[in-house]
Amino acid sequence: MKKKKNKIENNRLxxxxxxxxxxxxxxxxxxPLFNGISLSLQKYNLQHPDKRRFIGLDNYVDLFQxxxxxxxxGYTFFYTIVTVVTSxxxxxxxxxxxNRKMPGKxxxxxxALLPWAVAPSVANVCWRLLFNDRVGIIxxxxxxxxxxxxxxxxxxxxxxxxxxxxFTDFWRDFPFMMIVLLASMSSIPRDLYxxxxxxxxGFWSSFRYITMPMIKGVSAISTILMFxxxxxxxxxxYLLTGGGPNKATYTLPIMSYFTSFMRGNMGKATAMAxxxxxxxxxxxxxxxxxxxxxxxx
Amino acid sequence: xxxxxxxxNIINIVIYVIFAILLFLLLLPLISMFGTAIKTHDAALMTxxxxxxxxxxxxxENFGYVMIKMKFGKNLLNSAIVSIxxxxxxxxxxxxxxxxxxxxxxxxFKFYSVLLLLLQMFPIMLMLMPQYLIFTKLHITNSLxxxxxxxxxxxxxxxxxxxxxxxxxxxxELEQAAMVDGCTKFRAFLTVVFPLTLPGIATVSVFTMLxxxxxxxxxxxxxxxxxxxxxxxxxxxxxxxxxxxxxxxMAAACIATVPAIVFxxxxxxxxxxxMTAGAVKG
Numbered sequence: 403m404k405k406k407k408n409k410i411e412n413n414r415l416x417x418x419x420x421x422x423x424x425x426x427x428x429x430x431x432x433x434p435l436f437n438g439i440s441l442s443l444q445k446y447n448l449q450h451p452d453k454r455r456f457i458g459l460d461n462y463v464d465l466f467q468x469x470x471x472x473x474x475x476g477y478t479f480f481y482t483i484v485t486v487v488t489s490x491x492x493x494x495x496x497x498x499x500x501n502r503k504m505p506g507k508x509x510x511x512x513x514a515l516l517p518w519a520v521a522p523s524v525a526n527v528c529w530r531l532l533f534n535d536r537v538g539i540i541x542x543x544x545x546x547x548x549x550x551x552x553x554x555x556x557x558x559x560x561x562x563x564x565x566x567x568x569f570t571d572f573w574r575d576f577p578f579m580m581i582v583l584l585a586s587m588s589s590i591p592r593d594l595y596x597x598x599x600x601x602x603x604g605f606w607s608s609f610r611y612i613t614m615p616m617i618k619g620v621s622a623i624s625t626i627l628m629f630x631x632x633x634x635x636x637x638x639x640y641l642l643t644g645g646g647p648n649k650a651t652y653t654l655p656i657m658s659y660f661t662s663f664m665r666g667n668m669g670k671a672t673a674m675a676x677x678x679x680x681x682x683x684x685x686x687x688x689x690x691x692x693x694x695x696x697x698x699x
Numbered sequence: 700x701x702x703x704x705x706x707x708n709i710i711n712i713v714i715y716v717i718f719a720i721l722l723f724l725l726l727l728p729l730i731s732m733f734g735t736a737i738k739t740h741d742a743a744l745m746t747x748x749x750x751x752x753x754x755x756x757x758x759x760e761n762f763g764y765v766m767i768k769m770k771f772g773k774n775l776l777n778s779a780i781v782s783i784x785x786x787x788x789x790x791x792x793x794x795x796x797x798x799x800x801x802x803x804x805x806x807x808f809k810f811y812s813v814l815l816l817l818l819q820m821f822p823i824m825l826m827l828m829p830q831y832l833i834f835t836k837l838h839i840t841n842s843l844x845x846x847x848x849x850x851x852x853x854x855x856x857x858x859x860x861x862x863x864x865x866x867x868x869x870x871x872e873l874e875q876a877a878m879v880d881g882c883t884k885f886r887a888f889l890t891v892v893f894p895l896t897l898p899g900i901a902t903v904s905v906f907t908m909l910x911x912x913x914x915x916x917x918x919x920x921x922x923x924x925x926x927x928x929x930x931x932x933x934x935x936x937x938x939x940x941x942x943x944x945x946x947x948x949m950a951a952a953c954i955a956t957v958p959a960i961v962f963x964x965x966x967x968x969x970x971x972x973x974m975t976a977g978a979v980k981g
Binding site: 412413415416417419420422423424426427430431433434435437438439441499504506510511512513514515516517519520521522523524525527528529530531532537539542573578581582585586630634636637640641654655658659662663668671672674675676678679682683685686689690693 | 711714715718722725726727728729731732735747749791792793795796798799800802803804805807808811813814816817818819820821822823824825826827828829830831832833848849851852855856859884885888909912913915916920930931934935938945948949952955956959960963964967970971974975
């Protein structure tokens with residue numbers, strides 16, 4: 403009994419030290435989170451606040467009967483998966499090339515880091531100039547070398563824009579993968595490679611049997627983290643196409659943003675966000691599992 | 700032996716060349732931004748080269764126009780204020796919390812570490828919509844306070860978690876020795892442990908500052924008045940109003956990016972530390 407009291411006494415400082423952070427997290431994260439979930443069960447439009455009422459799961463039923471929403475959900479997954487996979491592969495290749503003694507490695511690494519560090523609002527203004535059909539350097543160059551006859555409408559044609567926004571997101575994300583994988587690779591002892599080389603292993607087999615197993619855990623965690631970031635990402639697409647043309651580049655964050663902040667339909671918009679939360683919950687479970695198995699290793 | 704060396708050299712040169720081309724392509728948006736910004740306004744609209752073609756086309760007039768006519772300076776100042784206040788607030792909240800989670804045992808602290816991981820997964824949109832309703836009720840939208848609160852909280856989970864890792868690596872004996880000398884535990888934290896985690900504080904600061912400087916989504920929801928807009932919003936407003944005025948736009952983008960790039964170059968040790976902390980150390 404005395405011991406228990408002592409423990410509480412001892413921990414009091416610990417509780418006190420978390421107070422500022424806890425207050426902020428409770429008031430600005432947790433309360434709005436539950437508030438959002440409860441809003442998703444209501445009919446609530448900011449333009450008609452008097453008609454606000456509880457409607458149970460109706461918003462969700464509506465969403466899953468809405469072809470447009472299902473299409474957006476599908477594209478959100480496509481967008482996220484393609485971005486994460488290409489960022490990972492490209493980051494891996496760059497890390498493999500840089501994971502050797504080469505002069506100027508630091509400069510290369512710094513320069514490759516820049517896309518990740520530049521504000522998306524800045525980067526996407528630059529991309530809009532580059533992709534422009536009249537003054538954009540990419541179209542001018544391609545026409546000059548005769549690869550195309552008329553400019554490619556990177557942003558104005560839906561089926562192209564869907565890949566253009568993925569490309570700019572990839573551009574922003576690969577540096578993270580490169581840095582993380584490079585750090586993990588450089589912690590692999592050199593003599594492992596040397597003895598494999600003695601045994602006659604080539605590049606491919608030492609990659610397959612030494613590098614890959616050693617970076618497996620880091621790869622899993624960084625891919626999951628990036629999935630979360632990209633799935634929730636709003637600014638990349640919004641700043642490039644605004645979700646257009648004709649909603650072709652709508653993802654869930656974009657759709658819920660327009661539904662809530664432009665049309666005032668809070669009930670429906672929060673329901674969309676809760677669907678995102680459910681996807682994230684599944685990802686979180688996978689993430690915690692991977693973390694646990696990493697710790698055990 | 701000699702031929703093997705030559706072969707190695709050739710491979711190295713090939714790799715360098717490929718890398719240089721790759722980097723040029725990757726940095727093309729930033730290169731063309733800079734190249735367009737330093738052209739005269741007319742030359743930028745008439746010519747399509749990456750950089751000014753002749754000396755007469757070189758000018759800084761776009762920068763002057765952006766700062767004076769567009770009042771972009773005010774946006775930059777707002778961003779700077781927000782970045783600094785958010786960073787300080789974040790350290791104030793995260794440093795003690797990270798220490799508590801690292802040093803104290805019990806279900807509360809165990810739950811806290813899991814909560815921090817989960818917080819980073821919550822969809823921003825789901826919190827942003829109720830936040831908007833709440834902040835509107837409290838009449839703090841259209842003030843820097845609204846985004847300062849939101850950014851601070853948004854950066855908290857990562858910061859606490861990262862600092863916890865730093866505290867974990869500091870041996871307990873240090874505080875115990877200080878406490879034997881008559882320090883309270885909190886004093887020992889402030890005078891003995893905290894100074895040792897300055898690299899961690901630096902990492903948190905660099906990340907928080909960069910995040911706050913670059914953030915767009917939250918700011919676009921809370922700030923609607925021109926006088927209070929941050930850099931990212933000011934740039935976007937300019938795009939909407941004079942979308943085809945590329946030279947001024949690129950000059951503004953340049954002004955907004957140069958501090959960030961300089962910052963990244965000088966603080967990259969801490970940036971890389973933070974980037975890898977999440978994934979590599981687990």
